Amino acid sequence: MKYELYYWPGIQGRGEYVRLALEEAGASYRDVAREGGGSGAMMAAMKQGATPPFAPPFLKAGKLVIGQVANILLYLGSRHALAPKTEGGKVWVHQLQLTITDLVAEIHDTHHPLGSSLYYEDQRAPARKRTEAFWSDRVPKYLGYFEGILQDNGGSTITGRRITYVDLSLFQIVDGLRYAFPKRMKAFERKIPGLVDLHDRVASRPNIKAYLSSERRVPFNEDGIFRHYKELDA
Amino acid sequence: MKYELYYWPGIQGRGEYVRLALEEAGASYRDVAREGGGSGAMMAAMKQGATPPFAPPFLKAGKLVIGQVANILLYLGSRHALAPKTEGGKVWVHQLQLTITDLVAEIHDTHHPLGSSLYYEDQRAPARKRTEAFWSDRVPKYLGYFEGILQDNGGSTITGRRITYVDLSLFQIVDGLRYAFPKRMKAFERKIPGLVDLHDRVASRPNIKAYLSSERRVPFNEDGIFRHYKELDA
Numbered sequence: 001m002k003y004e005l006y007y008w009p010g011i012q013g014r015g016e017y018v019r020l021a022l023e024e025a026g027a028s029y030r031d032v033a034r035e036g037g038g039s040g041a042m043m044a045a046m047k048q049g050a051t052p053p054f055a056p057p058f059l060k061a062g063k064l065v066i067g068q069v070a071n072i073l074l075y076l077g078s079r080h081a082l083a084p085k086t087e088g089g090k091v092w093v094h095q096l097q098l099t100i101t102d103l104v105a106e107i108h109d110t111h112h113p114l115g116s117s118l119y120y121e122d123q124r125a126p127a128r129k130r131t132e133a134f135w136s137d138r139v140p141k142y143l144g145y146f147e148g149i150l151q152d153n154g155g156s157t158i159t160g161r162r163i164t165y166v167d168l169s170l171f172q173i174v175d176g177l178r179y180a181f182p183k184r185m186k187a188f189e190r191k192i193p194g195l196v197d198l199h200d201r202v203a204s205r206p207n208i209k210a211y212l213s214s215e216r217r218v219p220f221n222e223d224g225i226f227r228h229y230k231e232l233d234a
Numbered sequence: 235m236k237y238e239l240y241y242w243p244g245i246q247g248r249g250e251y252v253r254l255a256l257e258e259a260g261a262s263y264r265d266v267a268r269e270g271g272g273s274g275a276m277m278a279a280m281k282q283g284a285t286p287p288f289a290p291p292f293l294k295a296g297k298l299v300i301g302q303v304a305n306i307l308l309y310l311g312s313r314h315a316l317a318p319k320t321e322g323g324k325v326w327v328h329q330l331q332l333t334i335t336d337l338v339a340e341i342h343d344t345h346h347p348l349g350s351s352l353y354y355e356d357q358r359a360p361a362r363k364r365t366e367a368f369w370s371d372r373v374p375k376y377l378g379y380f381e382g383i384l385q386d387n388g389g390s391t392i393t394g395r396r397i398t399y400v401d402l403s404l405f406q407i408v409d410g411l412r413y414a415f416p417k418r419m420k421a422f423e424r425k426i427p428g429l430v431d432l433h434d435r436v437a438s439r440p441n442i443k444a445y446l447s448s449e450r451r452v453p454f455n456e457d458g459i460f461r462h463y464k465e466l467d468a
Contacts, residue, residue, distance in 0.1 A: 050386075051326045054333040054379050064322050068332040071325060088298050091305060092285045098302040098335075099288040105339055113347045114360060115367035126348060126360045133349035145288050152284075 003029035006042045007057040011224035012176075012217075014104065015057040017069050018076075020168040023211040025080035031216065070097040073165040082165045089159070096149075096158060096166045100173065103142045107176070108225050110134050110232060124231070131232045135184055139177075143192050146170060150194040157198070163205075170195060171202035176226035181233045237263040240276045241291040245458035246410075246451075248338065249291040251303050252310075254402040257445040259314035265450065304331040307399040316399045323393070330383075330392060330400045334407065337376045341410070342459050344368050344466060358465070365466045369418055373411075377426050380404060384428040391432070397439075404429060405436035410460035415467045 003022065007015030009031075022029045033042040045060075046053055053067025059075070066072050074094050077083030083093050113130040114123040146158070153160030157167050174195055177185045189196050202208055211217055220226055237256065241249030243265075256263045267276040279294075280287055287301025293309070300306050308328050311317030317327050347364040348357040380392070387394030391401050408429055411419045423430050436442055445451055454460055 051322075051329070052383070053329065054336075054376075064325060066325055067329045071329050071332055074328075075325060088285075091298060091300055091309060094308075095285070095287065095301045095305050098305055098332075101332075102288075102339070105336070109343070109347075113343075113349075114363045115347075115371070117367045117371045118363075123363075129348045129352075129357075133351045137349070137351045142288075149286070 001028070001062055003027060004060040005029050005031050005057060006033060006045055006060070007031070008042070009033040009038060010218065010221070012172075012220060012226070013057075013224045014069050016172055016218075017100075017165070017169045018057050018059060018072050019216070020172060020208065020211070021073055021076050021080070021082055021165045023216075024163070024168055024205065024207050025076065025082060026207055027076070027080060034216075034218075070094060070101050073097055073169075077165050081162065082168075084159060084161065084164070093159065093164050093166050096146075097169060099142070099145070100166070100169045103138075103173065104225055106134060106138055106142075107180070110180075111227050111229060120227075120229070127229075127232060135181070135188075139188065140191070143173075143188075143195060147192045147194050150198060155194050155197070163202075167198060167202060168208070171199045171208075174199040175203075176220070179220040180226040180228050182228070183233045235262070235296055237261060238294040239263050239265050239291060240267060240279055240294070241265070242276070243267040243272060244452065244455070246406075246454060246460070247291075247458045248303050250406055250452075251334075251399070251403045252291055252293060252306050253450070254406060254442065254445070255307055255310050255314070255316055255399045257450075258397070258402055258439065258441050259310065259316060260441055261310070261314060268450075268452075304328060304335050307331055307403075311399050315396070316402075318393060318395065318398070327393065327398050327400050330380075331403060333376070333379070334400070334403045337372075337407065338459055340368060340372055340376075341414070344414075345461050345463060354461075354463070361463075361466060369415070369422075373422065374425070377407075377422075377429060381426045381428050384432060389428050389431070397436075401432060401436060402442070405433050405442075408433040409437075410454065413454040414460040414462050416462070417467045 005015065005018060007013065033039055042056060046058065049065050051065050053065065057069060058065055058067040059072045061075065066075055083090050110131040111120050111127050112123065113126045120127065150158055157163050203212060239249065239252060241247065267273055276290060280292065283299050285299050287299065291303060292299055292301040293306045295309065300309055312324065317324050344365040345354050345361050346357065347360045354361065384392055391397050437446060
Protein backbone atom coordinates (compact mmCIF):
# COMPACT_ATOMS: atom_id res chain seq x y z
CA MET A 1 0.00 0.00 0.00
CA LYS A 2 1.24 3.46 -0.86
CA TYR A 3 0.43 5.94 1.88
CA GLU A 4 -0.44 9.57 1.33
CA LEU A 5 0.84 11.98 3.95
CA TYR A 6 -0.76 15.39 4.14
CA TYR A 7 1.06 18.15 5.97
CA TRP A 8 2.12 21.77 5.54
CA PRO A 9 4.81 21.74 2.86
CA GLY A 10 7.17 24.35 4.32
CA ILE A 11 7.88 22.98 7.79
CA GLN A 12 8.90 19.86 9.68
CA GLY A 13 6.34 20.58 12.39
CA ARG A 14 4.18 17.77 13.68
CA GLY A 15 4.38 15.98 10.35
CA GLU A 16 8.02 15.16 10.97
CA TYR A 17 7.26 12.45 13.54
CA VAL A 18 5.25 10.66 10.86
CA ARG A 19 7.86 11.22 8.15
CA LEU A 20 10.57 9.71 10.37
CA ALA A 21 8.48 6.59 10.96
CA LEU A 22 7.65 6.18 7.27
CA GLU A 23 11.31 6.66 6.32
CA GLU A 24 12.69 4.27 8.93
CA ALA A 25 10.15 1.67 7.81
CA GLY A 26 11.06 2.14 4.17
CA ALA A 27 7.36 2.58 3.53
CA SER A 28 6.09 3.79 0.21
CA TYR A 29 4.45 7.19 0.64
CA ARG A 30 3.66 10.41 -1.12
CA ASP A 31 4.13 13.68 0.78
CA VAL A 32 1.24 15.20 -1.12
CA ALA A 33 1.53 18.91 -0.33
CA ARG A 34 5.29 18.85 -0.95
CA GLU A 35 5.02 16.88 -4.18
CA GLY A 36 3.15 19.37 -6.27
CA GLY A 37 -0.18 19.50 -4.46
CA GLY A 38 0.61 22.32 -2.10
CA SER A 39 -1.47 23.38 0.88
CA GLY A 40 -4.53 23.71 -1.32
CA ALA A 41 -4.63 19.99 -2.09
CA MET A 42 -4.15 19.28 1.60
CA MET A 43 -6.95 21.56 2.75
CA ALA A 44 -9.30 20.13 0.12
CA ALA A 45 -8.51 16.55 1.19
CA MET A 46 -8.99 17.48 4.85
CA LYS A 47 -12.61 18.37 4.31
CA GLN A 48 -13.58 15.29 2.34
CA GLY A 49 -14.96 12.06 3.63
CA ALA A 50 -16.82 10.89 6.70
CA THR A 51 -13.87 11.19 9.09
CA PRO A 52 -12.42 14.66 8.51
CA PRO A 53 -9.30 15.41 10.60
CA PHE A 54 -9.27 18.55 12.73
CA ALA A 55 -5.84 19.59 11.46
CA PRO A 56 -2.79 18.31 9.56
CA PRO A 57 -0.96 16.01 9.60
CA PHE A 58 -3.17 13.21 8.43
CA LEU A 59 -2.42 10.00 6.61
CA LYS A 60 -4.44 8.25 3.98
CA ALA A 61 -3.96 4.50 4.32
CA GLY A 62 -6.22 2.74 1.87
CA LYS A 63 -9.75 3.71 2.87
CA LEU A 64 -8.70 5.12 6.26
CA VAL A 65 -8.00 8.78 6.88
CA ILE A 66 -6.04 9.01 10.12
CA GLY A 67 -5.44 12.27 11.96
CA GLN A 68 -3.40 13.11 15.08
CA VAL A 69 0.29 12.22 15.07
CA ALA A 70 0.19 9.69 17.91
CA ASN A 71 -2.79 7.98 16.30
CA ILE A 72 -0.97 7.74 12.96
CA LEU A 73 2.08 6.29 14.70
CA LEU A 74 -0.06 3.82 16.63
CA TYR A 75 -1.38 2.62 13.28
CA LEU A 76 1.98 2.55 11.49
CA GLY A 77 3.82 1.06 14.47
CA SER A 78 1.89 -2.19 14.31
CA ARG A 79 2.20 -2.51 10.57
CA HIS A 80 5.90 -1.73 10.22
CA ALA A 81 7.42 -3.33 13.30
CA LEU A 82 7.98 0.03 14.97
CA ALA A 83 6.10 -0.97 18.14
CA PRO A 84 6.01 -3.97 20.46
CA LYS A 85 3.73 -6.83 19.47
CA THR A 86 1.96 -7.32 22.80
CA GLU A 87 -1.08 -5.26 23.77
CA GLY A 88 0.70 -4.03 26.89
CA GLY A 89 3.72 -3.00 24.84
CA LYS A 90 1.59 -1.13 22.32
CA VAL A 91 -0.29 0.70 25.09
CA TRP A 92 3.02 1.64 26.72
CA VAL A 93 4.75 3.12 23.66
CA HIS A 94 1.54 4.93 22.71
CA GLN A 95 1.49 6.44 26.20
CA LEU A 96 5.07 7.61 25.71
CA GLN A 97 4.20 9.11 22.33
CA LEU A 98 1.27 10.99 23.86
CA THR A 99 3.65 12.42 26.43
CA ILE A 100 5.90 13.56 23.57
CA THR A 101 2.79 15.13 22.01
CA ASP A 102 2.27 17.14 25.20
CA LEU A 103 5.92 18.18 25.17
CA VAL A 104 5.67 19.30 21.53
CA ALA A 105 2.69 21.51 22.41
CA GLU A 106 4.67 23.07 25.23
CA ILE A 107 7.62 23.67 22.91
CA HIS A 108 5.27 25.47 20.52
CA ASP A 109 3.92 27.58 23.35
CA THR A 110 7.38 28.88 24.30
CA HIS A 111 7.12 31.20 21.31
CA HIS A 112 3.32 31.46 21.24
CA PRO A 113 2.11 31.57 24.85
CA LEU A 114 -0.83 33.82 23.98
CA GLY A 115 -1.99 31.57 21.17
CA SER A 116 -1.37 30.96 17.48
CA SER A 117 -3.58 33.80 16.31
CA LEU A 118 -1.05 36.46 17.34
CA TYR A 119 2.37 36.90 15.75
CA TYR A 120 5.45 36.05 17.77
CA GLU A 121 6.42 39.71 17.56
CA ASP A 122 3.24 40.58 19.48
CA GLN A 123 4.02 38.24 22.37
CA ARG A 124 7.76 38.49 22.88
CA ALA A 125 7.68 39.40 26.57
CA PRO A 126 5.30 36.57 27.57
CA ALA A 127 7.33 34.24 25.33
CA ARG A 128 10.43 35.02 27.37
CA LYS A 129 8.61 34.19 30.60
CA ARG A 130 7.10 31.01 29.27
CA THR A 131 10.48 29.94 27.89
CA GLU A 132 12.14 30.52 31.27
CA ALA A 133 9.55 28.33 32.99
CA PHE A 134 9.86 25.75 30.21
CA TRP A 135 13.59 25.39 30.70
CA SER A 136 13.62 25.59 34.47
CA ASP A 137 10.72 23.19 35.10
CA ARG A 138 9.39 21.40 32.08
CA VAL A 139 12.48 20.36 30.12
CA PRO A 140 14.08 18.75 33.21
CA LYS A 141 10.81 17.00 34.00
CA TYR A 142 10.08 15.70 30.50
CA LEU A 143 13.60 14.84 29.38
CA GLY A 144 14.48 13.51 32.83
CA TYR A 145 11.50 11.20 32.53
CA PHE A 146 12.56 9.84 29.15
CA GLU A 147 16.21 9.61 30.18
CA GLY A 148 15.21 7.58 33.24
CA ILE A 149 13.13 5.12 31.22
CA LEU A 150 15.87 4.78 28.61
CA GLN A 151 18.50 4.07 31.28
CA ASP A 152 16.23 1.66 33.16
CA ASN A 153 15.89 -0.36 29.97
CA GLY A 154 19.61 -0.55 29.27
CA GLY A 155 20.13 2.62 27.23
CA SER A 156 19.83 1.21 23.71
CA THR A 157 16.18 2.05 22.94
CA ILE A 158 13.24 3.28 24.99
CA THR A 159 11.90 -0.27 25.38
CA GLY A 160 15.31 -1.97 25.54
CA ARG A 161 14.27 -3.97 22.49
CA ARG A 162 14.00 -3.14 18.81
CA ILE A 163 13.56 0.48 17.80
CA THR A 164 10.09 2.04 18.00
CA TYR A 165 8.50 5.21 16.72
CA VAL A 166 9.11 6.69 20.18
CA ASP A 167 12.87 6.45 19.67
CA LEU A 168 12.51 8.24 16.34
CA SER A 169 10.42 10.97 17.97
CA LEU A 170 12.97 11.41 20.77
CA PHE A 171 15.62 11.92 18.10
CA GLN A 172 13.50 14.73 16.70
CA ILE A 173 13.01 16.31 20.14
CA VAL A 174 16.77 16.45 20.77
CA ASP A 175 17.44 17.63 17.23
CA GLY A 176 14.80 20.34 17.44
CA LEU A 177 15.81 21.62 20.87
CA ARG A 178 19.39 21.89 19.60
CA TYR A 179 18.17 23.99 16.70
CA ALA A 180 15.85 26.24 18.68
CA PHE A 181 17.89 26.66 21.85
CA PRO A 182 21.53 25.84 21.04
CA LYS A 183 22.99 27.52 24.14
CA ARG A 184 20.46 26.22 26.61
CA MET A 185 20.58 22.74 25.13
CA LYS A 186 24.38 22.63 25.15
CA ALA A 187 24.35 23.33 28.88
CA PHE A 188 21.57 20.83 29.50
CA GLU A 189 22.81 17.86 27.49
CA ARG A 190 25.13 16.59 30.23
CA LYS A 191 21.98 15.65 32.17
CA ILE A 192 20.66 13.45 29.36
CA PRO A 193 23.62 11.45 28.03
CA GLY A 194 21.36 8.53 27.09
CA LEU A 195 19.05 10.64 24.95
CA VAL A 196 21.98 12.34 23.24
CA ASP A 197 23.45 8.95 22.43
CA LEU A 198 20.07 7.69 21.21
CA HIS A 199 19.80 10.77 18.98
CA ASP A 200 23.14 10.01 17.40
CA ARG A 201 22.38 6.35 16.87
CA VAL A 202 19.01 7.11 15.28
CA ALA A 203 20.65 9.67 12.99
CA SER A 204 23.11 7.07 11.77
CA ARG A 205 20.58 4.37 10.92
CA PRO A 206 20.76 3.83 7.15
CA ASN A 207 17.21 4.87 6.24
CA ILE A 208 17.20 7.85 8.58
CA LYS A 209 20.66 8.95 7.49
CA ALA A 210 19.60 8.86 3.85
CA TYR A 211 16.43 10.76 4.67
CA LEU A 212 18.17 13.49 6.68
CA SER A 213 20.55 14.23 3.83
CA SER A 214 17.79 14.23 1.21
CA GLU A 215 15.58 17.05 0.04
CA ARG A 216 12.65 15.30 1.67
CA ARG A 217 13.88 16.61 5.04
CA VAL A 218 12.64 20.19 5.29
CA PRO A 219 15.23 22.39 7.03
CA PHE A 220 14.27 23.78 10.44
CA ASN A 221 12.88 27.29 10.14
CA GLU A 222 10.95 29.93 12.06
CA ASP A 223 7.52 28.79 10.86
CA GLY A 224 7.69 25.40 12.56
CA ILE A 225 7.45 24.12 16.13
CA PHE A 226 11.16 24.51 16.87
CA ARG A 227 12.07 28.14 16.22
CA HIS A 228 15.36 29.79 16.90
CA TYR A 229 14.86 33.21 18.43
CA LYS A 230 18.09 34.45 19.96
CA GLU A 231 16.38 36.30 22.79
CA LEU A 232 14.71 33.07 23.96
CA ASP A 233 18.06 31.26 24.09
CA ALA A 234 19.63 33.52 26.69
CA MET B 235 -11.73 -7.04 36.89
CA LYS B 236 -11.78 -4.15 39.34
CA TYR B 237 -9.91 -1.15 37.98
CA GLU B 238 -7.89 1.27 40.05
CA LEU B 239 -8.02 4.90 38.93
CA TYR B 240 -5.31 7.22 40.20
CA TYR B 241 -5.91 10.95 39.99
CA TRP B 242 -5.67 14.08 42.11
CA PRO B 243 -8.43 13.76 44.69
CA GLY B 244 -9.62 17.37 44.80
CA ILE B 245 -10.43 18.10 41.17
CA GLN B 246 -12.31 16.77 38.15
CA GLY B 247 -9.43 17.69 35.88
CA ARG B 248 -8.27 15.23 33.26
CA GLY B 249 -9.38 12.31 35.41
CA GLU B 250 -13.01 13.19 34.80
CA TYR B 251 -13.01 11.89 31.22
CA VAL B 252 -11.99 8.50 32.59
CA ARG B 253 -14.48 8.61 35.48
CA LEU B 254 -17.33 9.33 33.07
CA ALA B 255 -16.42 6.32 30.93
CA LEU B 256 -16.12 4.01 33.94
CA GLU B 257 -19.43 5.24 35.31
CA GLU B 258 -21.32 4.95 32.03
CA ALA B 259 -19.96 1.42 31.62
CA GLY B 260 -20.98 0.49 35.14
CA ALA B 261 -17.41 -0.75 35.59
CA SER B 262 -16.09 -1.71 38.98
CA TYR B 263 -13.35 0.70 40.01
CA ARG B 264 -11.65 2.27 42.95
CA ASP B 265 -10.78 5.98 42.81
CA VAL B 266 -7.70 5.35 44.93
CA ALA B 267 -6.63 8.85 45.95
CA ARG B 268 -10.21 9.80 46.80
CA GLU B 269 -10.93 6.63 48.74
CA GLY B 270 -8.49 7.07 51.58
CA GLY B 271 -5.18 6.85 49.76
CA GLY B 272 -4.75 10.52 49.00
CA SER B 273 -2.17 12.03 46.65
CA GLY B 274 0.60 10.22 48.51
CA ALA B 275 -0.66 6.80 47.48
CA MET B 276 -1.03 8.06 43.92
CA MET B 277 2.49 9.47 43.70
CA ALA B 278 3.95 6.29 45.18
CA ALA B 279 2.06 4.13 42.67
CA MET B 280 3.15 6.39 39.81
CA LYS B 281 6.81 5.62 40.39
CA GLN B 282 6.48 1.87 40.61
CA GLY B 283 6.74 -0.68 37.88
CA ALA B 284 8.34 -0.88 34.47
CA THR B 285 5.91 1.48 32.73
CA PRO B 286 5.70 4.57 34.96
CA PRO B 287 3.24 7.21 33.73
CA PHE B 288 4.48 10.77 33.27
CA ALA B 289 1.53 12.24 35.17
CA PRO B 290 -1.92 11.36 36.55
CA PRO B 291 -4.43 10.15 35.62
CA PHE B 292 -3.45 6.54 35.19
CA LEU B 293 -5.43 3.35 35.39
CA LYS B 294 -4.38 0.01 36.75
CA ALA B 295 -6.11 -2.73 34.78
CA GLY B 296 -4.81 -6.09 35.95
CA LYS B 297 -1.09 -6.04 35.19
CA LEU B 298 -1.29 -3.00 32.93
CA VAL B 299 -0.62 0.53 34.12
CA ILE B 300 -2.07 2.89 31.52
CA GLY B 301 -1.35 6.61 31.43
CA GLN B 302 -2.68 9.42 29.23
CA VAL B 303 -6.45 9.98 29.14
CA ALA B 304 -7.00 9.16 25.47
CA ASN B 305 -4.94 5.99 25.84
CA ILE B 306 -7.01 4.90 28.85
CA LEU B 307 -10.20 5.57 26.91
CA LEU B 308 -8.90 3.67 23.89
CA TYR B 309 -8.37 0.70 26.21
CA LEU B 310 -11.70 1.01 28.04
CA GLY B 311 -13.67 1.78 24.90
CA SER B 312 -13.02 -1.62 23.36
CA ARG B 313 -13.75 -3.50 26.58
CA HIS B 314 -16.95 -1.73 27.56
CA ALA B 315 -18.66 -1.10 24.23
CA LEU B 316 -17.86 2.60 24.33
CA ALA B 317 -16.17 2.58 20.92
CA PRO B 318 -16.95 1.16 17.47
CA LYS B 319 -15.89 -2.43 16.86
CA THR B 320 -14.12 -1.94 13.53
CA GLU B 321 -10.48 -0.85 13.36
CA GLY B 322 -11.45 2.20 11.31
CA GLY B 323 -14.07 3.14 13.86
CA LYS B 324 -11.65 2.80 16.75
CA VAL B 325 -9.04 4.90 14.97
CA TRP B 326 -11.65 7.56 14.25
CA VAL B 327 -13.02 7.99 17.78
CA HIS B 328 -9.48 7.92 19.16
CA GLN B 329 -8.60 10.73 16.76
CA LEU B 330 -11.58 12.71 18.03
CA GLN B 331 -10.55 12.10 21.64
CA LEU B 332 -7.02 13.32 20.88
CA THR B 333 -8.52 16.49 19.47
CA ILE B 334 -10.48 16.89 22.72
CA THR B 335 -7.17 16.39 24.54
CA ASP B 336 -5.72 19.32 22.60
CA LEU B 337 -8.76 21.42 23.41
CA VAL B 338 -8.45 20.60 27.12
CA ALA B 339 -4.83 21.76 27.10
CA GLU B 340 -5.89 25.02 25.48
CA ILE B 341 -8.64 25.48 28.07
CA HIS B 342 -6.02 25.05 30.80
CA ASP B 343 -3.78 27.60 29.15
CA THR B 344 -6.47 30.30 29.20
CA HIS B 345 -5.69 30.75 32.90
CA HIS B 346 -2.05 29.61 32.76
CA PRO B 347 -0.58 30.92 29.48
CA LEU B 348 2.87 31.36 31.03
CA GLY B 349 2.92 27.83 32.41
CA SER B 350 1.82 25.85 35.45
CA SER B 351 4.77 26.89 37.57
CA LEU B 352 3.41 30.42 38.09
CA TYR B 353 0.25 31.23 39.99
CA TYR B 354 -2.75 32.53 38.09
CA GLU B 355 -2.41 35.77 40.02
CA ASP B 356 1.03 36.26 38.45
CA GLN B 357 -0.27 35.92 34.88
CA ARG B 358 -3.62 37.66 34.87
CA ALA B 359 -2.91 40.06 32.01
CA PRO B 360 -1.58 37.37 29.63
CA ALA B 361 -4.49 35.15 30.73
CA ARG B 362 -6.93 37.80 29.54
CA LYS B 363 -5.23 37.98 26.15
CA ARG B 364 -5.05 34.23 25.75
CA THR B 365 -8.69 33.89 26.77
CA GLU B 366 -9.74 36.47 24.19
CA ALA B 367 -7.95 34.58 21.45
CA PHE B 368 -9.36 31.30 22.73
CA TRP B 369 -12.94 32.52 22.49
CA SER B 370 -12.56 34.43 19.24
CA ASP B 371 -10.63 31.74 17.33
CA ARG B 372 -10.28 28.42 19.07
CA VAL B 373 -13.70 27.75 20.59
CA PRO B 374 -15.47 28.39 17.27
CA LYS B 375 -12.96 26.19 15.48
CA TYR B 376 -13.03 23.26 17.92
CA LEU B 377 -16.71 23.27 18.82
CA GLY B 378 -17.70 24.06 15.25
CA TYR B 379 -15.74 20.98 14.19
CA PHE B 380 -17.50 18.69 16.65
CA GLU B 381 -20.90 20.26 15.95
CA GLY B 382 -20.40 19.64 12.24
CA ILE B 383 -19.49 15.98 12.72
CA LEU B 384 -22.39 15.48 15.10
CA GLN B 385 -24.87 17.01 12.64
CA ASP B 386 -23.41 15.12 9.70
CA ASN B 387 -24.08 11.88 11.57
CA GLY B 388 -27.68 12.70 12.42
CA GLY B 389 -27.24 14.53 15.72
CA SER B 390 -27.76 11.67 18.16
CA THR B 391 -24.13 10.75 18.91
CA ILE B 392 -20.79 11.67 17.40
CA THR B 393 -20.73 8.48 15.32
CA GLY B 394 -24.48 8.33 14.69
CA ARG B 395 -24.49 4.93 16.40
CA ARG B 396 -24.26 3.87 20.02
CA ILE B 397 -22.69 6.20 22.52
CA THR B 398 -18.88 6.38 22.76
CA TYR B 399 -16.39 7.84 25.20
CA VAL B 400 -16.15 10.83 22.87
CA ASP B 401 -19.81 11.71 23.54
CA LEU B 402 -19.12 11.54 27.27
CA SER B 403 -16.09 13.80 26.90
CA LEU B 404 -18.07 16.30 24.83
CA PHE B 405 -20.62 16.41 27.66
CA GLN B 406 -17.77 17.35 30.00
CA ILE B 407 -16.47 20.06 27.64
CA VAL B 408 -19.87 21.75 27.46
CA ASP B 409 -20.41 21.34 31.20
CA GLY B 410 -16.98 22.75 32.02
CA LEU B 411 -17.17 25.70 29.65
CA ARG B 412 -20.53 26.59 31.21
CA TYR B 413 -18.92 26.57 34.64
CA ALA B 414 -15.78 28.51 33.70
CA PHE B 415 -17.27 31.00 31.26
CA PRO B 416 -21.03 31.24 31.93
CA LYS B 417 -21.54 34.53 30.08
CA ARG B 418 -19.42 33.71 27.08
CA MET B 419 -20.87 30.23 26.82
CA LYS B 420 -24.44 31.47 27.08
CA ALA B 421 -23.84 33.73 24.09
CA PHE B 422 -22.06 31.00 22.16
CA GLU B 423 -24.43 28.08 22.68
CA ARG B 424 -26.81 29.11 19.89
CA LYS B 425 -24.02 28.12 17.48
CA ILE B 426 -23.79 24.58 18.82
CA PRO B 427 -27.35 23.35 19.34
CA GLY B 428 -26.36 19.76 18.67
CA LEU B 429 -23.65 19.70 21.31
CA VAL B 430 -25.95 21.33 23.85
CA ASP B 431 -28.57 18.70 23.15
CA LEU B 432 -25.96 15.94 23.36
CA HIS B 433 -24.82 17.34 26.72
CA ASP B 434 -28.36 17.16 28.07
CA ARG B 435 -28.96 13.66 26.80
CA VAL B 436 -25.69 12.37 28.26
CA ALA B 437 -26.53 14.00 31.60
CA SER B 438 -29.85 12.16 31.70
CA ARG B 439 -28.48 8.69 31.01
CA PRO B 440 -29.17 6.58 34.11
CA ASN B 441 -25.58 5.78 35.09
CA ILE B 442 -24.32 9.30 34.38
CA LYS B 443 -27.28 10.89 36.14
CA ALA B 444 -26.64 8.80 39.24
CA TYR B 445 -22.94 9.63 39.10
CA LEU B 446 -23.45 13.39 38.71
CA SER B 447 -25.66 13.53 41.79
CA SER B 448 -23.31 11.36 43.86
CA GLU B 449 -20.37 12.39 46.00
CA ARG B 450 -18.09 10.67 43.51
CA ARG B 451 -18.49 13.71 41.21
CA VAL B 452 -16.07 16.32 42.53
CA PRO B 453 -17.58 19.82 42.21
CA PHE B 454 -15.90 22.18 39.74
CA ASN B 455 -13.41 24.44 41.49
CA GLU B 456 -10.53 26.80 40.82
CA ASP B 457 -7.82 24.14 41.08
CA GLY B 458 -9.02 22.19 38.04
CA ILE B 459 -8.92 22.69 34.28
CA PHE B 460 -12.18 24.64 34.11
CA ARG B 461 -11.82 27.63 36.43
CA HIS B 462 -14.26 30.43 36.86
CA TYR B 463 -12.47 33.77 37.03
CA LYS B 464 -14.93 36.62 36.52
CA GLU B 465 -12.43 38.82 34.71
CA LEU B 466 -11.91 36.12 32.05
CA ASP B 467 -15.65 35.85 31.39
CA ALA B 468 -16.10 39.46 30.28
